[in-house]
Amino acid sequence: xxxxxxxxxxxxQMPGAYPQLIQLDQKKPLxxxxxxxxxxxxxxxxxxxALQNADGVQTYITESNRLDIKNGCILRLTxxxxxxxxxLFKGIQSSDSGVRCDSLKELASTSTDVTFAQEFxxxxxxxxxxxxxxxxNESNVIMTHTLTGFMELMDHGIVSWENLxxxxxxxxxxxxxxxxxxxxxxxxxxxxxxxxxxxxxxLFLQVKQEVTMERLIAHLQVTNQQIQxxxxxxxxxxxxxxxxxxxxxxxxxxxxxxxxxxxxxxIIHSSGAVQDEMAxxxxxxxxxxxxxxxxxxxxxxxxxxxxxxxxxHGLRQAAFETESENSxxxxxxxxxxxxEFKKLGFSNNSNPGQDLVRTPPGLxxxxxxxxxxxxxxxxxxxxxxxxxxxxxxxxxxxxxxSIQLTLILCEILRIGEPPSETGSHYHPIFFSQDRLMEELxxxxxxxxxxxxxxxxxxxxxxxxxxQVVREQITRTLSSKPTSLExxxxxxxxxxxxxxxxxxxxxxxxQEETLAPPVLELKERLKPELLExxxxxxxxxxxxxxxxxxxxxxxxxxKLWYCRLSPNxxxxxxxxxxxxTENPPIExxxxxxxxxxxxxxxxxxxxxxxKEHKGKQNKEVLDQAFSxxxxxxxxxxxxxxxSRTDFCLWTDGLSVLLGREMSSESMRSELEILLSMEIKLRxxxxxxxxxxxxxxxxxxxxxxxxxxxxxxxxEQ
Numbered sequence: 020x021x022x023x024x025x026x027x028x029x030x031x032q033m034p035g036a037y038p039q040l041i042q043l044d045q046k047k048p049l050x051x052x053x054x055x056x057x058x059x060x061x062x063x064x065x066x067x068x069a070l071q072n073a074d075g076v077q078t079y080i081t082e083s084n085r086l087d088i089k090n091g092c093i094l095r096l097t098x099x100x101x102x103x104x105x106x107l108f109k110g111i112q113s114s115d116s117g118v119r120c121d122s123l124k125e126l127a128s129t130s131t132d133v134t135f136a137q138e139f140x141x142x143x144x145x146x147x148x149x150x151x152x153x154x155x156n157e158s159n160v161i162m163t164h165t166l167t168g169f170m171e172l173m174d175h176g177i178v179s180w181e182n183l184x185x186x187x188x189x190x191x192x193x194x195x196x197x198x199x200x201x202x203x204x205x206x207x208x209x210x211x212x213x214x215x216x217x218x219x220x221x222l223f224l225q226v227k228q229e230v231t232m233e234r235l236i237a238h239l240q241v242t243n244q245q246i247q248x249x250x251x252x253x254x255x256x257x258x259x260x261x262x263x264x265x266x267x268x269x270x271x272x273x274x275x276x277x278x279x280x281x282x283x284x285x286i287i288h289s290s291g292a293v294q295d296e297m298a299x300x301x302x303x304x305x306x307x308x309x310x311x312x313x314x315x316x317x318x319x320x321x322x323x324x325x326x327x328x329x330x331x332h333g334l335r336q337a338a339f340e341t342e343s344e345n346s347x348x349x350x351x352x353x354x355x356x357x358x359e360f361k362k363l364g365f366s367n368n369s370n371p372g373q374d375l376v377r378t379p380p381g382l383x384x385x386x387x388x389x390x391x392x393x394x395x396x397x398x399x400x401x402x403x404x405x406x407x408x409x410x411x412x413x414x415x416x417x418x419x420x421s422i423q424l425t426l427i428l429c430e431i432l433r434i435g436e437p438p439s440e441t442g443s444h445y446h447p448i449f450f451s452q453d454r455l456m457e458e459l460x461x462x463x464x465x466x467x468x469x470x471x472x473x474x475x476x477x478x479x480x481x482x483x484x485x486q487v488v489r490e491q492i493t494r495t496l497s498s499k500p501t502s503l504e505x506x507x508x509x510x511x512x513x514x515x516x517x518x519x520x521x522x523x524x525x526x527x528x529q530e531e532t533l534a535p536p537v538l539e540l541k542e543r544l545k546p547e548l549l550e551x552x553x554x555x556x557x558x559x560x561x562x563x564x565x566x567x568x569x570x571x572x573x574x575x576x577k578l579w580y581c582r583l584s585p586n587x588x589x590x591x592x593x594x595x596x597x598x599t600e601n602p603p604i605e606x607x608x609x610x611x612x613x614x615x616x617x618x619x620x621x622x623x624x625x626x627x628x629k630e631h632k633g634k635q636n637k638e639v640l641d642q643a644f645s646x647x648x649x650x651x652x653x654x655x656x657x658x659x660x661s662r663t664d665f666c667l668w669t670d671g672l673s674v675l676l677g678r679e680m681s682s683e684s685m686r687s688e689l690e691i692l693l694s695m696e697i698k699l700r701x702x703x704x705x706x707x708x709x710x711x712x713x714x715x716x717x718x719x720x721x722x723x724x725x726x727x728x729x730x731x732x733e734q
Contacts, residue, residue, distance in 0.1 A: 025044060025045045025046050026042050026043070026044060026045075027042070027043045027045060027088050027089065027090055027092070028040070028041075028042055028043075028090050028091070029041060029043050029088060029090070029091070029092045029093070029094055030092075030093045030094070031056055031070070031093075031094045031095070031096055032073055032093060032094070032095045032096070033060060033095065033096040036060050038093075039056060039059050039060075041055070041056070043088065045085065045086065045088075048082075049070070049080065049081070049082055049085060050065070050066075052070075053065050053068055053069065053070060053096075056068075056070075056096055057096075060096075066099065067098065067099050067102050068096055068097065068098065068099055069096075069097060069098070069099040069100060070094045070095070070096060070097075071094065071095045071096075071097045072092070072093075072094060072095070073093040073094055073095040074092075074093055076131070077095070077132075078132050078133075078134070079100055079132055079134040079135065080094065081134055100132070100134045100135040100137075100138045101138045103129065103135060103138075104135060104138035104139040104141075104142060104144065105142070106122075107122050107125060107126050107129070107139065107144075108139065108142050108144050108147070110122030110125075111123060111126070111144075111147060111148075111151075112147070116157075116158070116161070119157075119161060120158075120160060120161050120164065123161055123164035123165050123168060124164045126139070126144075126164070126168040127164045127167040127168040127171060130168050130171035130172045131171050133175050133177075136171070136172050136175045136177060137175075137177060139172065140172060140177050140178060144172075145169065145172050145173070145178055148165050148168060148169045148172075149169070149183070149184070149187050151165050152165060152166065152169070152187060152190050152191070153184070153186050153187055153190055155190060159201040159203070159204060162201075162204055163201065163203040163204050163207065166191075166204065166207040166208060166211065167207050169211070170207055170210055170211055170214070173211075173214065174214075179218075180214060180215050180218040180219065180222060181218065181219055181221065181222065183215075183222075185225065188215065188222070188225050188226065188229065189229055191208050191211050191212060192208075192212065192226065192229035192230050193229075194208040195208050195209055195212060195230055195234065195238075196229075196230065196231070196234050202243055202245075202246060205238070205246060205249075206245050206246060206249050209238070209246070209249035209250055209252070209253050210249055210252075212226050212230065212253055213249070213252050213253045213256045216253065216256040216257055216260050217256050217259075217260060220260065223257070223260040223261070226257070227257060227261075227265070230253070232269065232272050232273075235250050235253060235254050238250035239251065239254075247297075248296050248297055248300070251297060251300040251304075252296075252300060254300075254304075255300050255303040255304060255307070257269065258303075258304070258307045258308075259303070259307055259438070263311075263314075266307075266311060267311070270308060270311065280450055280451060295443060298443040298445065299441070299442060299443045301443075301445045301450075302438065302442045302443050302444060302445040303438045303442070304445075305445045305446065305449045306433065306436070306437070306438035306442070307438060308449075309432050309433075309434050309449075309455070309456065310434060310435065310436075310437075312383055312429075312434050312456055313434060313435045315381060315382045315383040315386055316378065316379045316380055316381050316382075316383040316429055316434060316435055317378050317379065317381055317435070318378065318381045318382045319375065319376040319377070319378050319381050319382070320372045320375035320376060320381070320382055320385060321372075322370065322372040322373075327372070327382070327385065328372070330385055330389050331360075331371055331372060331385070332356070333389065333392070334363065334388055334389060334392055335356065335359045335360060335363060337392045337393075337396060337399065337400070338359070338362075338363060338392075338399065338400060338403040338404070338407075339359050339362070339403075353369075357369045360418075362403070362407035363403060363407070363416075363417055363418050364403075364406070364414075364415075364416025364417040364418035364419045364420065364421075365416075365418040365419070366416075366418075366419060371418070374418060374419070374422060375422065377422075379425075379426055379429055379435065380422060380425040380426045380429055383425055383429070383456075384421055384422040384425040384426075386457070387421060387424075387425050387456070387457055387460040388417075388418070388421045390454075390457040390460070390461070391421075391457075391460060391461045391464060394457075394461060395461055398461075398465060402415075402417055402464070402465065402468055403417050405468075406468070412477045412478070412638065413471075413472075413475060413476065413477055415467070415468050415471040415472075415476070416478070416481075417464075419481070420464065420467050420468075420471075420481075420485075421460075421464060423481075423485050424460065424463055424464055424467060424485070424488065425460060427485065427488070427489050427492070428456060428459055428460060428463065428492070431489070431492060431493060431496065432446075432455075432456065432459075434456070446496055446499070447499050447500065447501045448496070448500050448501060448502065448503060448505075448506055450501075451501060451502045451503065452502075452503050458503050459492075459503075459506070462503065462506065462507045462510065463488065463492060463510070466488065466491060466492075466510055466511060467484070467485075467488050469511070469514075470484060470487055470488055470491065470514070470515055471484050473514055473515040473516070474487065474515050475637060477638065479661070487515060487518055490518055491510055491513050491518065492510065494513060494518075494521070495509045495510040495513060537697065537701075540697060540700060541693055541697060544693060544696050544697070545689070545693070548689060548692045548693060548696065549680075549689065551692070552670075552680065552685055552688055552689060552692075553670075553674045553680070556667055556670045556671035556674055556680070557583065557587060557671055557674060557675075559667045559668075559671060560582065560583035560667075560668065560671040560672075560675075561582060561583045561584070561585055561587075562582065562601070563580055563581060563582025563583075563601065563602075564580070564581060564582075564659075564660065564664055564667075564668065565578055565579070565580050565595065565599075565660070566578070566579055566580070566581060566657055566658060566659070566660070567579075567658060567660075577594060578594065578595050578596070578597060578599075579592060579593060579594050579595060580592060580593060580594075580595045580599070580602050580607060581607075581655075581657070582604060582607065583613075583671070583675075584604065587613065587675065588612065588613055588614070589610045589611070589612060589613065590610060590611045590613060590616075590646075590655075591604050591607040591609070591610045592607055592609050592610070592611075592655070593606065593607035593608045593609050611646075611648055611655065612648075613675050615648040615649055616646050616647070616648050616672070616675065616676060617647050617648055617649075618646070618647040618676075619644065619645075619646055619647075619669065619672050619673060619676060619678075620644065620645045620646075620647065620654075621643065621644045621645075621669060622640050622641070622643060622644075623640055625643045625644060625645040625654075625656060626645055626654050626656060627643065627645065627656040627658075628640060628643050639658060641662060641665070642658055642659040642660075642661070642662060642664075642665045643656075643657065643658055643659075644657050644659070644665065644668065644669050644672075645657065646672060663684060665682075666682035666683065666684035666685065667684070669681075669682055670682050670684070670685050
């Protein structure tokens with residue numbers, strides 16, 4: 020007795036007969052099921068029949084796919100695939116052209132089924148189609164059906180493309196090259212050639228020899244969008260399969276013919292909407308073209324290469340007007356070079372090539388810097404001289420910034436990533452600019468300098484500036500600018516203050532879109548997390564910090580240390596030596612009772628800032644704070660070592676005074692903690708046991724022989 024789950028209730032149709040409603044036992048052999056159906060209609064020879072899906076894709080039912088049959092499915096009793104293949108094989112060879120045409124038309128539709136394809140190919144049916152193509156004695160209609168059927172058969176991967184004769188390949192190429200050929204024949208021929216190119220390099224070479232680039236471009240200029248799309252697909256296949264030398268030749272040809280601009284303006288822009296298939300090919304064209312930069316991106320600078328060293332010194336000499344170096348001694352020349360490379364912004368000024376050893380961006384960073392210096396010498400000199408002459412710690416390092424910016428552009432443009440099979444994201448600006456990477460760099464390096472000044476950044480803020488610049492570039496590119504000039508105008512309008520406004524707007528919008536229960540949870544969590552931050556601030560004050568004393572004389576600044584007592588009742592402070600680390604609280608002779616602290620002052624309101632009015636830069640003002648005590652007659656003045664220490668101390672002192680914390684660090688940390696806590700609370704942990712203690716860390720393995728040595732692969 021079969022189990023209920025093995026029974027499927029289905030309907031079976033046959034032309035000219037009433038449908039049969041049966042209960043299909045999935046455990047019973049399919050041949051037995053077909054015999055019962057044939058018996059129901061009194062049909063002899065059940066071996067000549069098969070079941071086929073009546074709806075959707077009309078595939079044959081086999082033992083391998085029968086489990087896909089669900090309750091309520093409608094199947095059709097039809098000729099068995101072997102019998103159908105035999106009939107069509109004979110019909111194709113008929114002397115009657117009408118029979119041949121009907122047989123080939125049916126073959127074109129039936130060949131989509133892999134079961135039929137296996138039967139037809141087992142009879143060498145595909146070779147029969149090859150012969151029809153090679154002879155070329157048939158009408159355009161019959162030839163179209165022949166090529167379509169052949170393409171469908173080959174798509175199953177049963178027969179290798181490499182088994183095809185050169186005569187057949189030349190004949191298919193002739194259909195593509197011929198001008199007055201039927202459009203349907205050209206569409207299928209382009210399809211066949213694309214599959215050949217993608218299947219092997221040897222076929223790529225044959226197709227490249229037979230089909231000229233000029234003819235492909237001609238197909239892109241026709242009004243038939245199907246021809247355009249198929250020609251574009253073949254062009255992309257040729258670009259993807261080509262070796263470095265062939266690809267460079269094709270790029271040169273495409274640039275010479277302004278093909279990229281033509282594709283965007285005439286094919287895409289005029290149609291008003293980008294079809295998904297064409298958008299994918301545009302994405303592939305962009306990806307393959309930009310990926311020709313990958314070898315430079317993956318290659319580190321060779322310190323022994325005279326050519327690369329000359330480029331480095333060329334950058335230095337283009338930025339600084341120096342005396343004749345030939346007349347200098349070796350040591351003097353070396354010292355001068357190191358000084359100028361430092362002004363250029365190299366971290367390793369004695370050996371600047373070391374800055375370009377990291378890959379990516381490798382030599383590509385050197386290429387972009389050199390392109391900028393050669394293409395826009397005035398802008399290059401202005402950037403370097405403006406920053407090398409500054410003495411307020413706000414100089415923007417050209418070389419370091421250029422290396423990081425090149426890496427950012429590589430990541431945004433996905434250089435080095437092979438195109439995906441489903442990708443469709445492309446940048447319209449690519450189709451208006453031959454050297455997109457280099458020109459984008461020239462615009463963005465000047466943007467970086469502008470943003471650096473807007474943020475009043477120092478070397479410590481380097482990563483923060485680069486994050487803002489990355490955001491400026493990605494936001495601008497997402498607006499799909501169609502030219503470099505448009506990109507330049509938009510990205511420069513998106514200044515630092517605009518970025519902050521956009522971030523704030525998006526954060527508010529995100530909060531507004533949260534469900535009310537989530538907002539309520541957020542408000543409930545705030546007090547607990549604020550208390551956590553308060554305790555962290557007090558603990559940090561208990562650890563203490565080393566400060567420098569303000570001195571009006573140009574002497575070595577003295578150091579002093581301040582820390583909060585463990586019971587939070589006293590502030591201990593005193594002078595310390597340079598090499599002192601975390602002095603014990605007993606060694607700090609001075610102290611102030613927390614109860615006597617009356618106020619907390621910051622910035623220009625601090626007494627020591629008023630005393631040196633006009634002499635302190637913004638960095639010192641931003642890190643200055645004071646506490647007043649004993650009825651505001653005395654004050655203890657601080658200059659924090661960093662903005663982070665300033666936030667920690669002012670927050671901690673505010674907690675001691677019973678005030679609200681207000682630093683930007685507190686707001687940032689609260690947002691991070693709230694986000695993490697809400698995500699944890701919203702996790703679906705039903706029936707998931709959560710241990711009370713952390714799991715035991717396993718013992719290290721006895722050996723590490725299982726580690727894979729990637730260096731062998733790289734070599």
